[in-house]
Amino acid sequence: MxxxxxxxxxxxxxxxxxxxxxxxxxxxxxxxxxxxxxxxxxxxxxxxxxxxxxxxxxxxxxxxxxxxxxxxxxxxxxxxHRAPGTADRIAYLEWLHFAETIAVSLAILTKHHIVLREDHMRSPTVMRLEAKRLEKSLLAAARARRGQGVCGAFSAADVALGYGLVIGQKFLRYTDPALTEWLAALTARPAFQAALAQDGVPQIYTRDFYEAPDD
Ligand SMILES: N[C@@H](CCC(=O)N[C@@H](CS)C(=O)NCC(=O)O)C(=O)O
Missing domain, CATH: 3.40.30.10 (Glutaredoxin)
Structure with missing residues (x-):
């Protein structure tokens, strides 16, 4: 347990x-x-x-x-898992850790849209810049997919990245098919749905979408 x-x-x-x-x-x-x-x-x-x-x-x-x-x-x-010496080991390590590159963008966006409550503390420039960086990172991962995941068959790296793709919708409107198809495939997984049902009351993102204000 x-x-x-x-x-x-x-x-x-x-x-x-x-x-x-x-x-x-x-x-x-x-x-x-x-x-x-x-x-x-x-x-x-x-x-x-x-x-x-x-x-x-x-x-x-x-x-x-x-x-x-x-x-x-x-x-x-x-x-x-992709053990040392197996064909997809390097891709596994790269994407498992790249998930934190994505999460850093999410953390910056969360800070500027949600955590910093006073308007003078927030930066619309940072919001727009980081949303672009998030999109580039997500597209890089989406385009690396081969079949079920970034290492071929589904792996822990896909779960780590998938969290970023799911939360990324709070800040980006996905139009590229690489992102929409990936999102659809992940969220259709029974395990994803079961986890979502256990996630609990939203604590961080109470809106469907956070728009970057104009300067
Ligand atoms: N790289 C760490 C990041 C952990 C992290 O920062 N978690 C956030 C939630 S996503 C947290 O606990 N924040 C509370 C705080 O900053 O006090 C991981 O992936 O576990």
Whole structure:
């Protein structure tokens, strides 16, 4: 049994989704960004910077979503892993980690659209620039797909990237078929739908779309 410390719509969704893909039993502990529970000594013992996800698995504690997916795939779901020496190993590592390149753009956009509440703190220029960078990154991943995923058959890298594609819709209107077809394929997966049903009450993105204001 995996215990997942989770906040709805956050990167911990990657782990929740992966557990459903892999059929791994997972107990979800829902947290909030607003009640200081992520700053409690108990939580900081699991995740030293107070971030989600954190998991308890195999008698160990882990933080960092990419590392967690890689570990779970390697140890519990080898069909979603690409081991050293296998053909897709390099692509697997590249895209698993590139998912954080995408997540950095999401974090910047989230900060400027949502976290910074006063208009004078927000930058429409940063909003537009980062949305462009996000689109380029998502297109790079979308065009790397071969069949079910960026390493051929579906892998942990596709879950990590897929979270970025799903949340990216809050800031970008997808028109390129590479993005719309990828999104449709991911969101049609039963494991994605099962994870979504368990995600919890939206905490971060309460609107369907965040428009960059004109200067
Ligand atoms: N690279 C880390 C990022 C973790 C992270 O920043 N998580 C965000 C939610 S998406 C968080 O917990 N933020 C709370 C905070 O910054 O205090 C990962 O992928 O696990």
């Amino acid at each position: 995996i215990t997942l410390h989770h906040v709805a719509q956050s990167r911990s969704f990657r782990v929740l989704w992966f557990c459903h893909e892999a059929g791994l039993p997972c107990q979800v502990i829902h947290h909030s960004f607003f009640d200081k529970s992520l700053r409690s000594p108990d939580f900081l013992a699991l995740s030293p910077a107070g971030r989600v996800p954190a998991v308890q698995v195999d008698g160990q504690v882990m933080f960092e979503s990419g590392a967690i997916l890689d570990y779970l795939a390697e140890t519990h779901a080898p069909q979603f």
